[in-house]
Amino acid sequence: MSKPIKEIDLIIIGAGPAGLTAAIYAARSNLSTLVLEKDVIGGQVRASYTIENYPGFNLIKGNELADRMEAQATHLGAVIDEFDFIENVSLSDEEKIIETGDYIYKPKAVIIATGATPKKLPIPNERKYLGKGIHYCAVCDGAGYQGDVIAVVGGGSAALEESMFLAQYAKKVIIIRRHDYFNGEAKILEAVKNTPNIEIMYNWDLIDVEGEGFVEHAIIQNTKTNEIQKLELKAVFGYIGTEPKTDLFKPYVEMSEAGYILSNESMETNIKGVYVAGDVREKEFRQITTAVADGTIAALKAEHYIRA
Amino acid sequence: MVKVYSVEWCGPCNKVKKYLETKGIAYEVITVADAKEDRDIVQEVSGQRSVPVTVINGEVIVGFEKAQIDAALAK
Numbered sequence: 232m233s234k235p236i237k238e239i240d241l242i243i244i245g246a247g248p249a250g251l252t253a254a255i256y257a258a259r260s261n262l263s264t265l266v267l268e269k270d271v272i273g274g275q276v277r278a279s280y281t282i283e284n285y286p287g288f289n290l291i292k293g294n295e296l297a298d299r300m301e302a303q304a305t306h307l308g309a310v311i312d313e314f315d316f317i318e319n320v321s322l323s324d325e326e327k328i329i330e331t332g333d334y335i336y337k338p339k340a341v342i343i344a345t346g347a348t349p350k351k352l353p354i355p356n357e358r359k360y361l362g363k364g365i366h367y368c369a370v371c372d373g374a375g376y377q378g379d380v381i382a383v384v385g386g387g388s389a390a391l392e393e394s395m396f397l398a399q400y401a402k403k404v405i406i407i408r409r410h411d412y413f414n415g416e417a418k419i420l421e422a423v424k425n426t427p428n429i430e431i432m433y434n435w436d437l438i439d440v441e442g443e444g445f446v447e448h449a450i451i452q453n454t455k456t457n458e459i460q461k462l463e464l465k466a467v468f469g470y471i472g473t474e475p476k477t478d479l480f481k482p483y484v485e486m487s488e489a490g491y492i493l494s495n496e497s498m499e500t501n502i503k504g505v506y507v508a509g510d511v512r513e514k515e516f517r518q519i520t521t522a523v524a525d526g527t528i529a530a531l532k533a534e535h536y537i538r539a
Numbered sequence: 540m541v542k543v544y545s546v547e548w549c550g551p552c553n554k555v556k557k558y559l560e561t562k563g564i565a566y567e568v569i570t571v572a573d574a575k576e577d578r579d580i581v582q583e584v585s586g587q588r589s590v591p592v593t594v595i596n597g598e599v600i601v602g603f604e605k606a607q608i609d610a611a612l613a614k
Contacts, residue, residue: 257592262591269549269602270550270554270603271550271551271554272550273550273555278549278550292548293549294548297550313554313557314558314561314605361587361589362587362588362589362601363586363587363588364588366588366589368549368589370546370548370549371546371549371550371551371552371589371590372588373590374546374571374572374577374578375571375581375588379580439552445588466588
């Protein structure tokens with residue numbers, strides 16, 4: 232049985248801030264627009280505890296900002312399908328085909344906004360203890376460690392923010408930081424330093440975790456002296472950066488060595504009618520604000536392309 | 540009976556619930572955020588501590604795994 236073919240103006244792949252903003256602009260331009268999302272609508276925003284650098288909100292919960300963006304896009308008529316997954320894509324100047332479990336879509340233009348996913352902790356026992364003390368979603372799994380000692384690994388704003396969230400539950404949060412500085416925002420670092428049950432271990436790196444079935448301790452190494460220490464703890468949350476989600480597009484779209492999709496400042500890729508937006512794009516700063524900017528530009532360019 | 544062990548604000552948890560709703564499947568929610576003891580239930584049921592955990596016809600599924608959910612429902 233062959234799948235039904237659907238012709239449509241625009242398919243946006245990914246419903247994070249970049250994809251949802253593109254959907255808002257596309258829907259307001261009356262383009263028939265479908266957003267496909269494999270994971271959660273809102274992307275990394277939905278997994279963030281609080282956001283304090285999105286204009287218009289002094290502080291907003293990640294899931295609330297995600298809800299608002301989603302509601303705005305769907306209210307305007309964009310359709311978001313989060314249960315029909317992409318199986319194949321074929322992208323060329325002449326034709327774009329997106330095959331999902333249920334349909335074969337033939338859109339006039341495509342915006343790739345698949346975003347990025349948290350990097351796995353590069354330790355030998357990562358797989359073995361995944362969900363058993365190795366975690367990547369503080370708002371999902373943090374409450375399970377009420378009254379325990381836990382650690383966060385990382386040096387950016389995400390590591391700092393999620394440490395603040397986890398400190399509400401844990402007896403103590405230890406931030407394991409390879410360097411003697413953080414890349415995260417000064418404001419959050421200040422808040423972290425003022426939280427009595429957060430301890431920062433500068434110049435230490437996570438080497439591995441061990442335990443009887445579940446994580447019971449972490450092995451850490453001093454990056455200056457090479458001294459090894461054992462930390463008694465129940466969990467390690469990884470916030471060591473992200474990596475792009477681009478496997479589907481590798482045969483077609485030009486990417487950087489690290490796998491981010493290359494574009495010009497109009498979000499155009501090497502294929503006519505295929506645009507890129509958000510964290511999946513090769514660029515210097517990956518913020519919610521830069522993602523929504525990318526999404527805006529991609530949608531406006533796609534509209535011009537479709538109507539030309 | 541389908542059971543979903545979850546916390547209120549977790550994206551993948553809500554996605555599991557929404558998916559079951561689109562399929563017209565009744566389910567029971569066990570919210571596990573409030574106390575550590577509740578989280579121990581997650582560990583007892585699934586042998587690990589991440590949510591969501593969905594139990595369908597005796598099959599234990601961790602995370603939103605559409606194919607696994609479909610297969611368990613088809614049993």
